[in-house]
Amino acid sequence: GENVEQHPSTLSVQEGDSAVIKCTYSDSASNYFPWYKQELGKRPQLIIDIRSNVGEKKDQRIAVTLNKTAKHFSLHITETQPEDSAVYFCAASSDKLIFGTGTRLQVFP
Amino acid sequence: DAGVIQSPRHEVTEMGQEVTLRCKPISGHNSLFWYRQTMMRGLELLIYFNNNVPIDDSGMPEDRFSAKMPNASFSTLKIQPSEPRDSAVYFCASSFQRGDTEAFFGQGTRLTVV
Numbered sequence: 699g700e701n702v703e704q705h706p707s708t709l710s711v712q713e714g715d716s717a718v719i720k721c722t723y724s725d726s727a728s729n730y731f732p733w734y735k736q737e738l739g740k741r742p743q744l745i746i747d748i749r750s751n752v753g754e755k756k757d758q759r760i761a762v763t764l765n766k767t768a769k770h771f772s773l774h775i776t777e778t779q780p781e782d783s784a785v786y787f788c789a790a791s792s793d794k795l796i797f798g799t800g801t802r803l804q805v806f807p
Numbered sequence: 808d809a810g811v812i813q814s815p816r817h818e819v820t821e822m823g824q825e826v827t828l829r830c831k832p833i834s835g836h837n838s839l840f841w842y843r844q845t846m847m848r849g850l851e852l853l854i855y856f857n858n859n860v861p862i863d864d865s866g867m868p869e870d871r872f873s874a875k876m877p878n879a880s881f882s883t884l885k886i887q888p889s890e891p892r893d894s895a896v897y898f899c900a901s902s903f904q905r906g907d908t909e910a911f912f913g914q915g916t917r918l919t920v921v
Contacts, residue, residue: 699865730907741898741912742850749907787850791906794863795840797850 700725702790704798712806717775719801721788724769728790731764731771736785736800745786746773778805813899813913820920825887828916831880832901840910841874841884842898850898856882857905889920 701724711717723731732747748755748762748771755762759778764771771790775782783805788798812831820826832839841853854864856876864874871890876882886893896917900910 732909741914743912744909747909793906794852794855795900795902795906795910796852797842799849 700728700790700792700794700796702788702796702798704788704801706801707799708802708804710804710806711778713778713780715778717778717782717803717805719773719786719788719803720770721772721790721798722768722770723790723796725790725792726769727792730791731762732789732791732795733762733773734787734789734797736787738784742787775803778803780805780807811899811901811911811913813897813916815916816914817917818919820889820918822890822920823888824920825885826889826893826918826920828884828897828899828918830882830884830899830913832882832899833911834880836901836903836911838902838905838910839876839882840900840902841882842900844896844898844915853884855906862905886918889918891920894919 704721729750734742735745736742746757746760748764759776761774785800785802787800789795814829838857840855843851853866854874859876874884896915898912898915900912902908902910
C-alpha cells in the first residue's frame with residue numbers, strides 16, 4: 699500500500715522567511731497530492747493540491763511542486779507570517795488519502 | 808451545507824465499555840473516511856467507504872473496531888471493548904469522489920478511555 703514520508707517534523711522560521719516541507723510517496727499509481735493545514739485543536743483543512751499531470755501550482759504565498767519520476771512533492775510558503783504557524787500534512791492518493799506524519803511549523807515574529 | 812458533522816465532540820469512557828462515534832457526511836459526497844489521530848502515529852486511515860460500501864478496512868487496528876455505513880448520510884465507528892490505548896481524536900471525512908478530490912473533515916471526536 700501507499701506510504702508517505704514527510705520531513706522535517708518541526709520547522710522554525712523567522713517571520714518573512716520561506717518555509718519548505720518535503721514529502722515522498724511509494725505508490726506510483728498515486729495521482730492526487732493535497733496539503734492540509736491543522737491549527738491547534740481544529741480539523742485539517744485543505745490549503746492547496748496538485749494532480750499528477752501538473753508539475754507546479756501556486757496560490758499567492760503558497761506553491762507546490764511535484765516530481766513524479768522521483769516520487770516526491772514539496773510545499774513552499776514564502777513571506778511567512780505568524781498565522782502560518784500550524785501543523786502541515788501532505789497526502790498522496792490513488793483512491794484513498796494516505797497522510798504523512800506532519801510538520802509543525804512555527805513562525806516567530 | 809453544514810459540512811461533515813461528527814458526534815459526540817468529546818467522549819470519556821471507562822475501559823471495557825462500548826463506544827460509538829457518529830458521522831454525517833456532506834450531502835452528495837460518495838466517499839467517507841475514518842481517521843485516527845495521535846501524536847505518535849499522526850493521521851491513520853482506519854477505513855473508507857465508497858457509495859456506502861466498505862472498500863478498504865486494512866487500517867482497522869483490531870477486531871474490537873467496526874464501522875458501518877447504512878446509508879449515504881450516516882456512518883458509525885464502534886469500539887467494543889474500549890481500551891486506554893484507543894484514546895485519540897477520531898476524524899470522519901468525506902469527498903465527492905474516491906480519494907482524488909478534496910476531503911472535508913469533521914470537527915473530530917476526542918475519545919478518552921480511562
